[in-house]
Amino acid sequence: MSKPLIIAMPKGRIYEEAAELMQQAGYNLSADAEESRKLILEFPEQNIQVMMAKPMDVVTYVEYGAADIGIAGKDVLLEQDRDVYEVLDLKISPCYVAVAGLPNQPLSRIAPKIATKYPKIASDYFREQGEQIEIIPLNGSIELAPIIGLTDRIVDIVSTGRTLKENGLVEYEKITDITSRLIVNPVSYRLKGNEIDEMVDGLSKAVEAESV
Numbered sequence: 018m019s020k021p022l023i024i025a026m027p028k029g030r031i032y033e034e035a036a037e038l039m040q041q042a043g044y045n046l047s048a049d050a051e052e053s054r055k056l057i058l059e060f061p062e063q064n065i066q067v068m069m070a071k072p073m074d075v076v077t078y079v080e081y082g083a084a085d086i087g088i089a090g091k092d093v094l095l096e097q098d099r100d101v102y103e104v105l106d107l108k109i110s111p112c113y114v115a116v117a118g119l120p121n122q123p124l125s126r127i128a129p130k131i132a133t134k135y136p137k138i139a140s141d142y143f144r145e146q147g148e149q150i151e152i153i154p155l156n157g158s159i160e161l162a163p164i165i166g167l168t169d170r171i172v173d174i175v176s177t178g179r180t181l182k183e184n185g186l187v188e189y190e191k192i193t194d195i196t197s198r199l200i201v202n203p204v205s206y207r208l209k210g211n212e213i214d215e216m217v218d219g220l221s222k223a224v225e226a227e228s229v
């Protein structure tokens with residue numbers, strides 16, 4: 018039998034939807050994988066291995082060829098700009114990246130401060146707007162920053178809008194819509210093209226079926 022196809026799956030909120038889509042495409046990932054503490058799950062009957070990774074790290078595993086395929090949010094791909102093929106929009110985990118802040122607060126005239134865990138997306142956006150800004154990098158609970166007066170704005174993911182609302186913040190601009198994507202290591206595509214094409218084909222049919 019050929020070497021197994023290695024898939025880096027994100028732990029956390031994308032996992033469930035991604036696993037369901039894989040299931041519909043004929044790849045039976047066990048339902049309790051999310052609860053397990055095992056980081057490498059083997060499915061020998063389907064000749065695949067699943068690596069459970071942090072969403073931000075999935076792209077690293079795929080770029081270095083530790084995984085052949087991965088599933089990652091478009092936010093992560095825009096932020097990291099890595100050497101991987103983005104082959105399919107899975108249309109799961111929809112959300113968007115937005116600029117938000119306290120209501121009725123104009124931006125400081127000189128070097129407004131922007132808190133974010135997406136420094137590249139934020140800098141690219143404000144550069145296009147012709148604004149010189151200072152990025153304050155944070156890893157989570159970004160909404161705290163304008164409330165306590167640390168920054169003028171945040172650049173962060175919005176999904177339901179509940180976090181902004183419950184913290185008294187408003188959205189100023191939408192930067193870009195986000196969904197999860199299937200990514201592939203370029204060398205793996207050459208070496209395992211048939212299996213990868215088969216998986217991409219199965220998943221694109223599952224995505225189509227979901228969107229009707």
Ligand SMILES: Nc1ncnc2c1ncn2[C@@H]1O[C@H](COP(=O)(O)OP(=O)(O)OP(=O)(O)O)[C@@H](O)[C@H]1O
Nearest residue numbers: 028029030031072090091092093110111112174176
């Ligand atoms: N409300 C949301 N907040 C954050 N990400 C979301 C949301 N809705 C969908 N996503 C998508 O889910 C992806 C996974 O992010 P998430 O914050 O769930 O990871 P996590 O499992 O919590 O890991 P981390 O430990 O990095 O926070 C994001 O990259 C984004 O594409």
Ligand SMILES: O=P(O)(O)OC[C@H]1O[C@H](OP(=O)(O)OP(=O)(O)O)[C@H](O)[C@@H]1O
Nearest residue numbers: 157158159173174175176177178179180
């Ligand atoms: O619009 P909503 O549905 O409220 O979702 C958006 C929130 O969810 C994410 O945070 P997460 O839960 O990942 O926690 P974090 O602050 O630790 O990143 C994101 O950073 C927002 O804070």
